[in-house]
Amino acid sequence: MGFIGLLLMPFLDILGFVVDIYFKVVVVDIVLYWLIHYKLITVHNKYAEKFMNILKSVTEPVYEKIRKKIPPVSGYDVAPYVLLLVVAFVGSFITHLTHWISQYM
Numbered sequence: 001m002g003f004i005g006l007l008l009m010p011f012l013d014i015l016g017f018v019v020d021i022y023f024k025v026v027v028v029d030i031v032l033y034w035l036i037h038y039k040l041i042t043v044h045n046k047y048a049e050k051f052m053n054i055l056k057s058v059t060e061p062v063y064e065k066i067r068k069k070i071p072p073v074s075g076y077d078v079a080p081y082v083l084l085l086v087v088a089f090v091g092s093f094i095t096h097l098t099h100w101i102s103q104y105m
Helices: 003-037 046-069 079-104
Strands: none
Touching: 003 046, 003 079, 046 079
């Protein structure tokens, strides 16, 4: 591996780690939405409310940008699923780029 590869690898590892964590946050947000929607859990606990507020503060700004481009389909919000696909694509791209750099640079 060359000098450029040595410089890029730590950056890409950290970026991949952050993307992986954000992917998991979006998955938790989607699962909690469905659990609350079907009344399998309630959010009347102050800790649960804080947790949901933290999740919303991390995901809602990105959802809003997606909603501007892709409106709800038949009243169903697809923004979380679009974000999930985009984050999965970015994570896969970073993984493949890391392998390519370690092999060719």
